Amino acid sequence: MAISFNSIPSDTRVPLFYAEMDNSAANTARDSGASLLIGHASNDASIAVNSLVLVSSVDYARQICGAGSQLARMVGAYRKTDPFGELYVIAVPESTGAAATVALTVTGEATETGTVNVYTGRTRVQAPVTSGDDAAAVAVSIKDVVNANPDLPFTATSEAGVVTLTARHKGLYGNEIPVTLNYYGFGGGEVLPAGVNITVASGVKGAGAPAL
Numbered sequence: 001m002a003i004s005f006n007s008i009p010s011d012t013r014v015p016l017f018y019a020e021m022d023n024s025a026a027n028t029a030r031d032s033g034a035s036l037l038i039g040h041a042s043n044d045a046s047i048a049v050n051s052l053v054l055v056s057s058v059d060y061a062r063q064i065c066g067a068g069s070q071l072a073r074m075v076g077a078y079r080k081t082d083p084f085g086e087l088y089v090i091a092v093p094e095s096t097g098a099a100a101t102v103a104l105t106v107t108g109e110a111t112e113t114g115t116v117n118v119y120t121g122r123t124r125v126q127a128p129v130t131s132g133d134d135a136a137a138v139a140v141s142i143k144d145v146v147n148a149n150p151d152l153p154f155t156a157t158s159e160a161g162v163v164t165l166t167a168r169h170k171g172l173y174g175n176e177i178p179v180t181l182n183y184y185g186f187g188g189g190e191v192l193p194a195g196v197n198i199t200v201a202s203g204v205k206g207a208g209a210p211a212l
Contacts, residue, residue, distance in 0.1 A: 007084050034086040037074045040169045041091040042066025049091045056087075065091060067150040068168055076151075095139070097208020100174025103152070104142060104163040104181075106135040107197045114193030116142055119180045120152050120165070129193045135161030138196055153177050167206060174206035 007020050041047050045066040055061050061075035071089055079086065104118070109132065116127040116138065125148075127141040139158040146156035146165065154165040154177070167174030179200055182190035192198060 009084060012037075024038065034088055035078065035082065037071065037078060037087070037094060038212070039070040039074050039089070040171075041071050042069045042168070043094075044167055044201045045069065046100060047071075047089075047091045049093055052088050052090055054087070055089050061153075062138060063154070065089070068152055070169055070173065072155070073151070073153060092210045092212060094170045095208025095210050097170050097172075098171045098204055098206060100167045100177070100206030101203035102165040102179045103201050103203045104139070104165070104179075105201070106138045106142075106163070107132045108195045110138065110193045111195035113192050114191070114196075116192060116196070116198065117182045117184075117190045118142060118146065119178070119183050120146075120154055121177055123149070123150045124183070125149055125152070131193075133196075135196075138198075139163045155180075164203065170206065171208045171210065172206050175202070177182045 036052075041049070042065065044063060046152050047053055047064040053064070055064075055075055058072070058076045058079050061072045064154070065071040065075075071091055075089065110129045111131060113131045116129060118125050118127065125145040127138070127145045129138055129141060133141070136158075139161045142163045143156040143158040146152060146154060146163075153168055153174075155168065157164050157166070163178060167177065181198055181200060182188075182192065184190045
């Protein structure tokens with residue numbers, strides 16, 4: 001016997017137990033409502049600013065807001081808890097302040113091959129290190145893996161062994177994005193290659209807030 005749902009799409013093919021509550025016969029009140037996210041899109045994004053836009057999926061958010069943008073990442077996080085709900089976004093212009101930066105300073109020379117695990121928020125990227133790599137080479141490797149992931153909230157540059165991560169948007173929010181190394185430590189198989197040392201420090205403080 002076929003079962004119809006009001007909120008769960010009929011073309012969902014992921015095996016799982018799905019259930020929903022139908023309060024339509026109980027009273028006249030609504031049992032669900034739309035959600036709204038407000039944030040920044042990329043400067044070259046196609047979404048109209050200060051306009052209410054229906055967003056059906058994470059991929060669509062990346063398409064119209066820009067991969068790695070604040071709004072695209074917000075939609076991605078929201079959809080993990082509400083995959084099918086009605087969701088709208090409003091893109092607001094950036095402030096005229098400054099984008100936050102974080103500096104990763106590399107010293108030493110690798111005496112073994114290994115990996116540097118860099119976390120921006122909860123997202124990990126892994127930079128390969130080869131025995132004999134000096135500080136500049138390790139920094140370039142970190143820069144390359146950060147820039148290879150368009151969904152990260154930072155872009156990266158490197159010079160003389162220092163990697164500078166710059167938030168994609170100006171404003172105070174960039175100061176709150178944690179950047180850590182080898183979060184799970186030795187027990188999780190995350191350690192710096194022998195001979196390599198890296199310090200993480202805040203650089204330019206993000207400043208400015210959008211006007212709503």
